[in-house]
Amino acid sequence: MTVETVPLRGSDFPTVDSSDIGWLTEAQMVEVDRVMIDVLGIQLIQMMENAGRNLAELVLRLFSPATVTVLVGSGGNGGGGLVAARHLANRGVDVSVTLGKAPHALGSVPAQQYGILQQMGVPTEADPQDADVMIDAMIGYRLTGAPRGRIAELITMIEESASRVVSLDTPSGLNVTDGSLPGLAVHADATMTLALPKIGLRDAPQVGDLYVADISVPPSVYDAFDVVAADFSSGTILAVVNAP
Numbered sequence: 393m394t395v396e397t398v399p400l401r402g403s404d405f406p407t408v409d410s411s412d413i414g415w416l417t418e419a420q421m422v423e424v425d426r427v428m429i430d431v432l433g434i435q436l437i438q439m440m441e442n443a444g445r446n447l448a449e450l451v452l453r454l455f456s457p458a459t460v461t462v463l464v465g466s467g468g469n470g471g472g473g474l475v476a477a478r479h480l481a482n483r484g485v486d487v488s489v490t491l492g493k494a495p496h497a498l499g500s501v502p503a504q505q506y507g508i509l510q511q512m513g514v515p516t517e518a519d520p521q522d523a524d525v526m527i528d529a530m531i532g533y534r535l536t537g538a539p540r541g542r543i544a545e546l547i548t549m550i551e552e553s554a555s556r557v558v559s560l561d562t563p564s565g566l567n568v569t570d571g572s573l574p575g576l577a578v579h580a581d582a583t584m585t586l587a588l589p590k591i592g593l594r595d596a597p598q599v600g601d602l603y604v605a606d607i608s609v610p611p612s613v614y615d616a617f618d619v620v621a622a623d624f625s626s627g628t629i630l631a632v633v634n635a636p
Contacts, residue, residue: 405453405603406626407633413604414619415591417569421533424587427613436468437501439607443586444475444505446605446629447527447560450584451476452483455556457524459486461517463546464502465530465564466493471502472560472586473529474509481514490520492530492543520546526555528578531564533590538575539565547576559583561590563599568592588614588622589632602632 416424428434451457462477464470474489481487489509491498498506510516520526528550530543539547547564550557557580562568565577568590582601585593587609593599606628611621622630 405631407631410632410634413622414588416588418533420617440471442607443472445479447476447584448479451525451558455525459523460525461488461520461523462527463490463530466498469529469532471505473527474505488515488517488521490517520549523555526557528559528564532561533568535567544576550578556581561586566598571596603629605629
């Protein structure tokens with residue numbers, strides 16, 4: 393695996409060539425998550441914390457924002473966004489959150505993260521506020537058809553904003569296996585995917601600059617898929633680049 397450090401958008405990240413790491417389908421990522429939880433005992437809340445902390449770090453290093461709006465769905469992707477909101481607030485960023493569903497519809501782990509933000513006084517806004525950066529943490533790798541209802545409305549609001557956009561794991565609305573767009577989709581300036589990049593992100597214009605972040609998946613988990621794990625020894629966030 394070739395790893396080097398080059399400046400991207402004014403901030404240094406270790407890089408990995410796209411041909412030097414494995415790319416996963418949705419079904420393979422589902423199995424990775426299952427092995428992590430059911431076999432290794434690494435729980436969703438641990439992976440979510442790793443994802444959100446890395447996402448906050450990426451946003452800070454890329455854009456140094458004074459204000460960030462985090463748009464969240466009800467599942468694990470939204471939970472990662474809520475963790476990022478906490479870390480950003482702790483580091484002095486003016487953060488607000490917009491939910492794609494009512495608070496009672498959040499999954500149990502995202503609901504816990506949302507409760508923490510409420511205790512911290514991080515505001516929840518009905519509509520996303522103008523900000524230096526918007527974080528798209530609405531739909532993760534398990535897309536089921538075209539975005540609908542409130543999520544579709546929020547995607548439209550992101551697309552109409554002048555904010556920088558960073559997506560977590562995948563731009564909401566993009567199929568991670570084949571790169572198709574069944575409906576509306578977020579066009580991100582940068583996407584931070586988790587564990588390994590997903591096949592549908594390759595060359596998709598909605599992705600922007602692609603990064604992959606460590607969520608503590610042991611390399612042996614990928615043996616069943618015969619793919620190469622990312623080498624995070626040089627940093628927990630790698631920029632994925634194409635060799636010239």
